[in-house]
Amino acid sequence: MALLIAGVMAYAAPSLARTDLTPQALPPAPVPGSEWRVSVGAGAVFAPDYLGSDSHTLSPLLGPEIRWREDTLFLSLRDGLGATILRHGAVSMGAVLRPRFGRDQDDNDALRGMGDIRAAGEAGAFLRYADANWRGSLELRQGFGGHSGLVADARLDRVLHLRPDLILSAGPRLSWGSEDFAETYFGVDAEQSRRSGYQRFAPRDYWFAGVAASVTMRLDTRWSVTAFGEAGQIFGDAADSPLVDGRGSATQALFGLTLNWQFLP
16 A cells, blocks of 8 residues: 555655655645545645755646545545544544655765665654644654655644635644664665765764645635745754765755645545
8 A cells, every 4th residue: 555655646646756855835724524525636746856855847747636534534645644543622633654755866966876765654642623724633653665764844834814815824744763763765875886886874863844835725625725835954864964064055945836736426
């Protein structure tokens, strides 16, 4: 199932496959009496070649948004595949599965000699809060496949309904990766050092802090357009990696635009 999801998402967002950043557009609002919310967004995204790169690529973006019974089950580019297990008012808890896509040493000249990293799955749990004005979430996930590290994400959005057809959201982001995660994506072992010319490097952790925003304008009952962006900084040991400090950049950002079609309800 993880490989199937990774395949769908890799087709949906090839450039995001090499970053830790994701579109921050909020999911469509629930419609009273409707069990299903299904939409798809198509557009483009300008994103780093890999996590830590200072080069960017403009790529097509196609992402699904499927939600059943107020996120009892969901699949989306923003939130992954998941299920809500407990819910109390505005607070919910559940399980989530996300893909983390592979990295090809041909993606960027800075990666030459580093070898490829295969796709990984990340399975874990989430805690969320959502009301009309605020959305927040915490996630803790264990990697398998391409990496075996532990990762955590925290995000908070202030949601502003500027008009009935115009919604703005913005807020901070914080991500952490364990030593195993940092070594996979930022480390340089003896063989990689020999092939790439980089000095050996063994980071103990990965941190990323940033801000994200999105604005959605509804064009009619079915169509809307969303612009989104995120910018932030890699810090911790990972920021000293030769892939970041030497040939890349600790400052990371992406920007995108999608046209969305909601066909259920």
